[in-house]
């Protein structure tokens with residue numbers, strides 16, 4: 385059996401006027417969600433909140449987060465976005481990333497994911513990215529047409545290949561794995577990892593004397609020091625015995 389402690393926060397960053405990210409933590413039930421919305425007329429804020437709320441509600445109702453139940457939760461989130469676009473035409477075209485994680489006391493971690501928000505696991509001093517970005521550049525890297533080192537600076541790096549919208553049935557990746565005491569999980573929007581990634585990220589996440597809330601604060605401060613060009617959302621979960 386494992387336990388965990390978690391904290392999260394979201395910051396507008398230094399450039400953007402609004403925060404279109406949204407997150408939820410239900411520590412008791414082991415549910416962690418990050419959504420990064422997009423769309424004009426404040427619709428990005430609406431999309432990320434709707435999707436995160438719907439996913440939280442659906443996951444809270446689950447006895448067992450089997451893959452099909454996770455897909456159903458994402459369908460519910462998509463239906464909420466579609467219904468809102470029908471009611472409020474000014475929100476048409478809005479969309480959001482959605483990364484939802486469910487931890488069980490037996491150490492199982494299940495993730496459902498669409499878009500370019502990320503979930504990382506730090507084991508020892510090694511950073512593993514458990515989600516894959518649904519971006520055009522990632523597709524090109526996978527196809528061998530683009531060098532991974534060039535992807536972050538590519539002019540099309542912000543183009544998503546998959547996202548939750550009103551029109552398309554959602555096709556989330558479902559990832560099942562296990563965690564162990566000492567592991568640290570990080571869920572974040574691209575506003576974090578485009579500013580802080582690799583070793584600087586590991587250096588912060590391995591400060592094991594600090595509470596998750598302190599790590600969240602450090603990560604957001606670091607992203608802002610490095611430019612803060614986008615909204616920054618961070619959830620840190622420390623796995624304990």
Ligand code: CA
Nearest residue numbers: 420574575614
């Ligand atoms: Ca973003």
